[in-house]
Amino acid sequence: MNEFGVISVAVLYLLGLFGAAYWGDRAAARGKSWVKSPWVYSLSLAVYCTAWTFFGSVGEASRNGMDFLAIYIGPSLVIPLAWILWRKIIRISKAQRISSFAELLASRYGRNSRMGVLVTILLVLGVIPYISIQHKAIADSFEILTHWDGAPRGASGGIFQDSAFYFALLLSLFTIFFSTRKLESTERNTGLVVAIAAESVVKLLAFLIVGIFVAWFSFDGLDDIFRQAAAHPELEKLFHVNQGQGYRSWFFMVLLSMGAFLFLPRQFQVGVIEIVDEKHLKQAAWRFPLYLILINFFVLPVALGGNLLFPEGDVAGDIYMLAIPLEADAPWVALVAFIGGFAASTSMIIVSSIALGLALSNNIVMPLLVSIRNVRQRTDRLPRTARYARRASVGIVILLGYLFFRLVAAPYSLVQIGLVSFVAVCQFIPATLGGIFWKTGNRRGAVAGLLAGFGVWFFTLILPKLPGSGLEVGTWIEQGIGGMAFLKPTALFGLEGWDFISHGAFWSILFNVLFYVGGSLFWKQGTVERNQAEVFVDIYEYSEYYESSIARRGKAEVADIRNLLLQFHPPGYVDRALDVFARKYHIDWTRYQEADARLITFTEKLLTGIVGVVSARLLVATVAQEEKVSLEDVYAILRESQEIRTTNRELRLKSEELREATEALQSVNVQLKQQDTLKDEFLYTVTHELRTPLTTILALSELLLDHDMEGEEREKFLTTIMEESERMGRLITQVLDLEKFESGKQRLRRTEVNLVEVVEETAFGIREAARDRNIEIVVDLQRSVPQVQADADRIKQVLLNLLSNALKFARKDDGKVIVSMYFLDGFIKINVEDNGEGLALEEQDAIFDKFYQVGNQKGSPRPGSGLGLAISKQIVELHGGRLWVESELGKGAKFSFLIPVRPFNSPE
Amino acid sequence: MNDSLKVLIVDDEPNIVMSLDYLFRKHGYQVFLGRNGEEALHLLEEEVPDLILLDIMMPKVNGYEVCRHVKSQARLASCKVVFMSAKGKEADIEKGMEMGADLYVPKPFSTRTLMKQVTALLDGAGPSS
Numbered sequence A: 001m002n003e004f005g006v007i008s009v010a011v012l013y014l015l016g017l018f019g020a021a022y023w024g025d026r027a028a029a030r031g032k033s034w035v036k037s038p039w040v041y042s043l044s045l046a047v048y049c050t051a052w053t054f055f056g057s058v059g060e061a062s063r064n065g066m067d068f069l070a071i072y073i074g075p076s077l078v079i080p081l082a083w084i085l086w087r088k089i090i091r092i093s094k095a096q097r098i099s100s101f102a103e104l105l106a107s108r109y110g111r112n113s114r115m116g117v118l119v120t121i122l123l124v125l126g127v128i129p130y131i132s133i134q135h136k137a138i139a140d141s142f143e144i145l146t147h148w149d150g151a152p153r154g155a156s157g158g159i160f161q162d163s164a165f166y167f168a169l170l171l172s173l174f175t176i177f178f179s180t181r182k183l184e185s186t187e188r189n190t191g192l193v194v195a196i197a198a199e200s201v202v203k204l205l206a207f208l209i210v211g212i213f214v215a216w217f218s219f220d221g222l223d224d225i226f227r228q229a230a231a232h233p234e235l236e237k238l239f240h241v242n243q244g245q246g247y248r249s250w251f252f253m254v255l256l257s258m259g260a261f262l263f264l265p266r267q268f269q270v271g272v273i274e275i276v277d278e279k280h281l282k283q284a285a286w287r288f289p290l291y292l293i294l295i296n297f298f299v300l301p302v303a304l305g306g307n308l309l310f311p312e313g314d315v316a317g318d319i320y321m322l323a324i325p326l327e328a329d330a331p332w333v334a335l336v337a338f339i340g341g342f343a344a345s346t347s348m349i350i351v352s353s354i355a356l357g358l359a360l361s362n363n364i365v366m367p368l369l370v371s372i373r374n375v376r377q378r379t380d381r382l383p384r385t386a387r388y389a390r391r392a393s394v395g396i397v398i399l400l401g402y403l404f405f406r407l408v409a410a411p412y413s414l415v416q417i418g419l420v421s422f423v424a425v426c427q428f429i430p431a432t433l434g435g436i437f438w439k440t441g442n443r444r445g446a447v448a449g450l451l452a453g454f455g456v457w458f459f460t461l462i463l464p465k466l467p468g469s470g471l472e473v474g475t476w477i478e479q480g481i482g483g484m485a486f487l488k489p490t491a492l493f494g495l496e497g498w499d500f501i502s503h504g505a506f507w508s509i510l511f512n513v514l515f516y517v518g519g520s521l522f523w524k525q526g527t528v529e530r531n532q533a534e535v536f537v538d539i540y541e542y543s544e545y546y547e548s549s550i551a552r553r554g555k556a557e558v559a560d561i562r563n564l565l566l567q568f569h570p571p572g573y574v575d576r577a578l579d580v581f582a583r584k585y586h587i588d589w590t591r592y593q594e595a596d597a598r599l600i601t602f603t604e605k606l607l608t609g610i611v612g613v614v615s616a617r618l619l620v621a622t623v624a625q626e627e628k629v630s631l632e633d634v635y636a637i638l639r640e641s642q643e644i645r646t647t648n649r650e651l652r653l654k655s656e657e658l659r660e661a662t663e664a665l666q667s668v669n670v671q672l673k674q675q676d677t678l679k680d681e682f683l684y685t686v687t688h689e690l691r692t693p694l695t696t697i698l699a700l701s702e703l704l705l706d707h708d709m710e711g712e713e714r715e716k717f718l719t720t721i722m723e724e725s726e727r728m729g730r731l732i733t734q735v736l737d738l739e740k741f742e743s744g745k746q747r748l749r750r751t752e753v754n755l756v757e758v759v760e761e762t763a764f765g766i767r768e769a770a771r772d773r774n775i776e777i778v779v780d781l782q783r784s785v786p787q788v789q790a791d792a793d794r795i796k797q798v799l800l801n802l803l804s805n806a807l808k809f810a811r812k813d814d815g816k817v818i819v820s821m822y823f824l825d826g827f828i829k830i831n832v833e834d835n836g837e838g839l840a841l842e843e844q845d846a847i848f849d850k851f852y853q854v855g856n857q858k859g860s861p862r863p864g865s866g867l868g869l870a871i872s873k874q875i876v877e878l879h880g881g882r883l884w885v886e887s888e889l890g891k892g893a894k895f896s897f898l899i900p901v902r903p904f905n906s907p908e
Numbered sequence B: 001m002n003d004s005l006k007v008l009i010v011d012d013e014p015n016i017v018m019s020l021d022y023l024f025r026k027h028g029y030q031v032f033l034g035r036n037g038e039e040a041l042h043l044l045e046e047e048v049p050d051l052i053l054l055d056i057m058m059p060k061v062n063g064y065e066v067c068r069h070v071k072s073q074a075r076l077a078s079c080k081v082v083f084m085s086a087k088g089k090e091a092d093i094e095k096g097m098e099m100g101a102d103l104y105v106p107k108p109f110s111t112r113t114l115m116k117q118v119t120a121l122l123d124g125a126g127p128s129s
Helices: A003-029 A038-048 A051-096 A101-108 A113-146 A163-180 A190-218 A222-231 A233-239 A245-263 A265-273 A280-296 A299-309 A317-327 A331-371 A373-377 A379-409 A414-426 A428-437 A443-462 A500-522 A527-537 A539-547 A558-566 A571-585 A597-611 A613-623 A631-706 A711-743 A755-765 A767-772 A792-809 A841-846 A868-878 B014-026 B037-044 B063-072 B090-098 B111-125
Strands: A554-557 A751-753 A775-781 A788-790 A815-824 A827-834 A882-887 A893-900 B006-010 B030-034 B051-055 B080-085 B103-106
Touching (some): A003 A163, A003 A190, A003 A331, A038 A190, A038 A265, A038 A280, A038 A331, A051 A101, A051 A113, A051 A190, A051 A233, A051 A245, A051 A265, A051 A299, A051 A317, A051 A331, A051 A414, A051 A539, A101 A331, A101 A428, A101 A527, A113 A163, A113 A317, A113 A331, A113 A414, A113 A443, A163 A331, A163 A379, A190 A222, A190 A280, A190 A299, A190 A317, A190 A331, A222 A299, A233 A299, A245 A265, A245 A414, A245 A428, A265 A331, A299 A317, A317 A331, A331 A379, A414 A428, A414 A500, A428 A443, A428 A500, A428 A527, A443 A500, A527 A539, A554 A558, A558 A571, A558 A597, A571 A597, A631 A711, A631 B111, A711 B014, A751 A755, A751 A792, A755 A767, A755 A775, A755 A792, A767 A775, A767 A792, A788 A792, A788 A893, A792 A815, A792 A827, A792 A868, A792 A893, A868 A882, B006 B014, B006 B037, B014 B030, B014 B111, B037 B063, B051 B063, B051 B111, B080 B090, B080 B111, B090 B103, B103 B111
Parallel strands (some): A775 A815, B006 B030, B006 B051
Antiparallel strands (some): A751 A788, A815 A827, A827 A893, A882 A893
């Protein structure tokens, strides 16, 4: 066929594609529902089927039989899982306004721009070989179609004689036009999706046409092909899975294709970014596998047919699709095959380069440009700069693909190169799955995993390819680095006997997972990353939370809103209400066609009166297409709830503190009340005790005034008045003393005290009084007692009190008071013993109470205040000691107190 | 003034007893003294005084008990009981009067006032406080 004709067909095809995109956009704008149907979505997913499928599968089947099926089984198995996996990513992407796979990982791992750069570079690295095989397919098919002379003619000569180069340029231009019509916005690219779906239809129809041609024109139907093939032992083998190597290889192919289907940039673009309604995933779960079955239906017949028709093996299986019709002299069928292949290639190139170009410009080119001051300052030019950056990026991706094809890929089969790309894309699986299901997964782990995985990928799958492409790297490819066999790229760590792809996939993914998990466990997450991990893993909670709360942003046509209202209100009422609304917000209905949040809220209000709040919301939701929560919204809500939680926690803490404080206050209050009562009683008792001497003083003074008295009587009365006055004074002193001790205001003046001296001095002081009453005082002291830390005056006060009491209560006629002292277990014990009447058991505690007076103090010249023992007890306890009494009625009383040699923990 | 009148003075404060002893003797009473409730009860077994001056807070047998005894004995029905106490609160006075006392004198008191009140009490004007 002549070159010009073929090129013209290709250009026409591209124009048709352009038209399909334009038409799709128009249809979407006019609200045609078919552009958003699940069929379009499922067909667009078939961008998975590239030239690899169209040409490569036949080649693979011609060499290895059923092996070609593995990479279709993977996606068929995994697409039901997309409902779990993709839906989650879709929610996340909508919520976080993510428009590329690189942004997804960058966002998850701490919104880190370097992460975006890394992922973009790795994506480009991984996918470029894949793009390159599309160039290869276009170039080869073009060559074959135009220069068929019974044998293929490989692409050769310089770049400028290379038709593939011109196709690459053409495709670049086309894709640039194609993509930048809509690329400005992050909104859905309906036209693109429609075009891709159309391409899927084209390549499927083309394949079916070629298949039917081969089966029923070149042969006598499918059974004829299989019968003939079965006759050849060589070909019969192709009906089965390759024994031995086969199952491991299958396993890895299935695994790799699963990952590729989910995470290849083009799949991500159409499957996640462009999805209209996540329910489409459910329909795609059977429609997409159905498509795969249809497009693979004739693979084996064509492969076997080719093998039968070209038994010499000089025609590669990859070109059977073209060679069979050409050989049968059916150039039109060959042209259909060419267009099918072209559709498969271009769909892949267009979507991949748009996805990668977007990632490249968003993550690398634009940040670089913005960092240049001149660019940054011309803010008015930024939109244009961004557009150019995107266009350039798209072009760069396509041309890089071409370069790889020229320099590296040309000699290899489509499937080999494609699988290398699959392995690369699968390196993103750990970080992505971890990102959306494992909160602990973190950026450093992800980076470590990606670098390790890609490192091994490059070492095992790319390096060995390079020498064969004419770039001599060295003999160590064959023998391992430095001759160490375990570092041989194709048999790492001595893993021999595996096929090339399985070997590379195994080691790269293993290292990737190990480094990712290990790194995530080893390093800690930052705050942003933790928040993002939270949002990503629990996206359903967050999006539901959003939906049930504030600030929904809906979109609806004003006409829809009006129709909705008309179902519940008469037309006159609706129009009046809308007029009121329009006047309020100065709205011109001719220009205001898309209802915003104000109108939606207004509508809800109008409906709420009739059907209630919940139903009104539901009704409005039926016409208002809800926009999903944005990243900022989620954050705002999170922040808000965080603040509320924090405030709540603080409030709880505060109220807890308050409660504790209240309890403390209450108990203090109770204590105070008790003390208050005690104080009252004390005061009452004190005043009572004061009234007694006062009564005597008052009475005697009046008697002295009212009666003339003899000298003796008069003197007695006056003396009594004096004594009673002194008694009052003493009482007052002691009350104040006791108050000081009890309130803790009284402090001890501790010094080194020799208690022997103190006791002797005190005993000496009362000897007069004792002699007056004919009482014997016996002092029996252990001389060797240690010195103590004590307040000597206070100890003297205690001793004096005890001795006075003893004198008071000792027997009248042969009274005896014994003072003894000795050292015992760190304490000095002092006893004061009398031989008086003693104390009843019930009195023994009471005597230490304030104002307790023991019975009749017969003939006592100085009635006690009842405070002496109470004060003594306080003094001894302040020293860290103890005061008590042992007594029996009729056998005297023995008062004892202990003073510690070393003060411990006493307040003074 | 009534020469034949007998008064029993009971208080554990010797100096108060001493003062009242002097006061009532000067006014021509026949005075009996008790230093506590026990002594008072003992005395009351033989004597029937016209007036009993009774301190409340005394060891062993207190003033209330003495009063209750007096009021419970028909023999002592003619005895007027006067409490003298440092317990001067309203409640204390009310309690004293409920015990059947004819007069309640809070300490400290004026001997002049006491004498007037006692005279009025014994003149048959009935209880007054």
